[in-house]
Amino acid sequence: MKISEVKALTGLTKKALNYYEENELIKPAVSEENGYRNYSDKDVEVLTQISTLRRFGLSIKEIKAALESSEAFLKIVTEYTDKLTKQINEMEKYKSVLSSCVNDLKVGNTDVKKVTEEMNKLSKALEMDQKEREGFMINEFERIFPGIYGKVLSFCFNSFLTEAIDSKEKENAWIDLVKALDNTPNLNIPEKLESSVDMDEEEWKTIKNRMTENLKNDNYEYKSESVSMMSFDMSEEEQRQFEVFCTYIKPEGNIEIIGKTLEAVDKSLSVLSSKYRKRKEAHLKFHEKFKEGYFCEEPSMPLTIVHKETMSFVGIHYTKFINKKDFPKFIREFNYRIVEISNIVNGEKVYGFSGIDSLGKDIVPDSVFSFVFAMQVSNIEKVPCDMISFVLPQHDYLFYKHIGDMKNYQKSLDEAFMYNIEEKNYEMDILPSFQIFSSDISDNDENLEVEMYFPVSKIKKMG
Numbered sequence: 001m002k003i004s005e006v007k008a009l010t011g012l013t014k015k016a017l018n019y020y021e022e023n024e025l026i027k028p029a030v031s032e033e034n035g036y037r038n039y040s041d042k043d044v045e046v047l048t049q050i051s052t053l054r055r056f057g058l059s060i061k062e063i064k065a066a067l068e069s070s071e072a073f074l075k076i077v078t079e080y081t082d083k084l085t086k087q088i089n090e091m092e093k094y095k096s097v098l099s100s101c102v103n104d105l106k107v108g109n110t111d112v113k114k115v116t117e118e119m120n121k122l123s124k125a126l127e128m129d130q131k132e133r134e135g136f137m138i139n140e141f142e143r144i145f146p147g148i149y150g151k152v153l154s155f156c157f158n159s160f161l162t163e164a165i166d167s168k169e170k171e172n173a174w175i176d177l178v179k180a181l182d183n184t185p186n187l188n189i190p191e192k193l194e195s196s197v198d199m200d201e202e203e204w205k206t207i208k209n210r211m212t213e214n215l216k217n218d219n220y221e222y223k224s225e226s227v228s229m230m231s232f233d234m235s236e237e238e239q240r241q242f243e244v245f246c247t248y249i250k251p252e253g254n255i256e257i258i259g260k261t262l263e264a265v266d267k268s269l270s271v272l273s274s275k276y277r278k279r280k281e282a283h284l285k286f287h288e289k290f291k292e293g294y295f296c297e298e299p300s301m302p303l304t305i306v307h308k309e310t311m312s313f314v315g316i317h318y319t320k321f322i323n324k325k326d327f328p329k330f331i332r333e334f335n336y337r338i339v340e341i342s343n344i345v346n347g348e349k350v351y352g353f354s355g356i357d358s359l360g361k362d363i364v365p366d367s368v369f370s371f372v373f374a375m376q377v378s379n380i381e382k383v384p385c386d387m388i389s390f391v392l393p394q395h396d397y398l399f400y401k402h403i404g405d406m407k408n409y410q411k412s413l414d415e416a417f418m419y420n421i422e423e424k425n426y427e428m429d430i431l432p433s434f435q436i437f438s439s440d441i442s443d444n445d446e447n448l449e450v451e452m453y454f455p456v457s458k459i460k461k462m463g
Contacts, residue, residue, distance in 0.1 A: 001039040010047045012144070013182040019147045020050060023060060025067070054143040056080050137161040137174065137272065144178065149187055156258070160273040173271035180264045187258075188251045305426060305456065306399045311392045313351060314341045314383055315374020317364055322371045325406055327352065328441045334373040335439045340384040345376040352435045364388070395431055397453040405446045412452065421456060431455035 003017060020026050021037075026046050028037040039047075046067070053063045058076065065072040104114070138161045142150040165171055269276045316334055331350045338347055353372040364370055372388070380389045398421055402412035421427065436451040 001041075001044065003037055003039070006039045006044060006047065009044055010051050012047060012051055013178070015145055015149055015182055015186070017047070018186075019149075020047065023064075023147075025050060025060075025064065054146070060146060136164065145181065153181065156262070157269070160269060160276040160279075162275070163273060165272075170272055173268040177265050177268035177272065180268065181261065184261045184264065185257050187254050303421075304399050305396055305424060306453075307394070307396050308392070308453070309394045312377050312380050312389070313374040313392070314377050314380065314387055314389045315351070315353075315372050316386065317388050318371040318373075319365065319369055320371075321369045324409055327437070328406065328443050330371075331373055331437050331439065331441050337384070337387075338375055338439070341375050341377065341387075342382055343378040343380075345378055347375065348439050349376070350374070350437045350439050350441075351376060352437060353432050364390075392431065395429070396426070396456050396458070397433075398426070398428075398456050400452045400454075402450040402452060403447070405444070405448055409448075409450065412450070422459070425459050426456040427459055429455040429457045 003014065006012070006017060007014065017026075017037075021028060026039070026043040028039045028043050030037060049067065050063055053066060053076070056076065058066070062072075062076070066076055067073075138154055138158055141153045141157065141161075144150070145153060163170075165174055266280075270280065316337070318330070322330060331352070334350060338344060351372075351374045353374065354370065364372070374390075377389075380391075383389045400412065402409055404412070433452070433454045435453070438449065441448065
């Protein structure tokens, strides 16, 4: 049986069929000539069972157990029956209220106040029940797109697809959304991660809920201030969980795939989510204001192009997320260690690097988060335990100075990074940017001075 026939019979997506095969729940025959799958009646039977059990919200691990054990299957059916019984009892209550209202009206009881009071109770109960069904779309993602792809989609759309499908327009948009997602390229998941794709369901819920928590109360109204500093705090356990998730989307090409996927579903999302529409409008408004503020006006401090000769560094590499507001604390902690570093050029200046993948994995381990605080040294003779050393080649930089407190530090970063340097015949380069802080920095320093350096290269003119 061909894949198109199986999709029609089971209602499963192409990606779901591939996923269940990879997890050895089905074993279709593969043609040696063209690599096409030929699904047996047994495969279709198992897929139908899987599809049914997924509708109950079971994980792949639970489904495997149910298919292999009648005891596990009995437990699942029993739990679902109890849930269904509860729903039936609730609906019986609604029916009883409506029947009472109908009978009152039939016998000529014209006490409208009494009837409407009863109907108001029912209306509120039905409204609560409707809210319980508003999570339908996001739950469906993880059912019809099992594995990491569904989890990535759920993570991306969790804060938007919370509404009910309560119109024909939304129904059509939902169908278009699923079709578009099923036809996007597969994410590149390294073999070493395949075995851990089905992370514990409770662990996944923790990751998803925690990472989207800061979006739930967002009213998406434009504010004239700069983008606020990220102040999202994570415990060590939450960081570990988030890093597990990020390892799936980090491989080369995955970010581009996710970006193109978002473009493909933009129209459908605009129909399905009022929150998405508001955020989209707010972003457009913000970018217009942003361009007016940063491209049409000179920045608050002058920007210049400076040249830096080769520089050697010794410092500490952090592989956990650090809020910008916490930089002073980490700089002070690093400052206690400088006595271990030899040949320091200037002990009053601490260099801060972030997003320094371009330094190379031989210097900085491959990690989700990457923050380095370092001292410049005249030459690298001895590297203290738990520190790293690296060399930046000579290069040109866009130089900018931030004067103020840490609360406005992000605004200065925005101004410098968004400045149109093409007018100076330069373009941003891939070498890491860095900032220079005072080693005696304090948390509440209102006259903080931070030097910022963004790597640039001259634009090569044709002809």
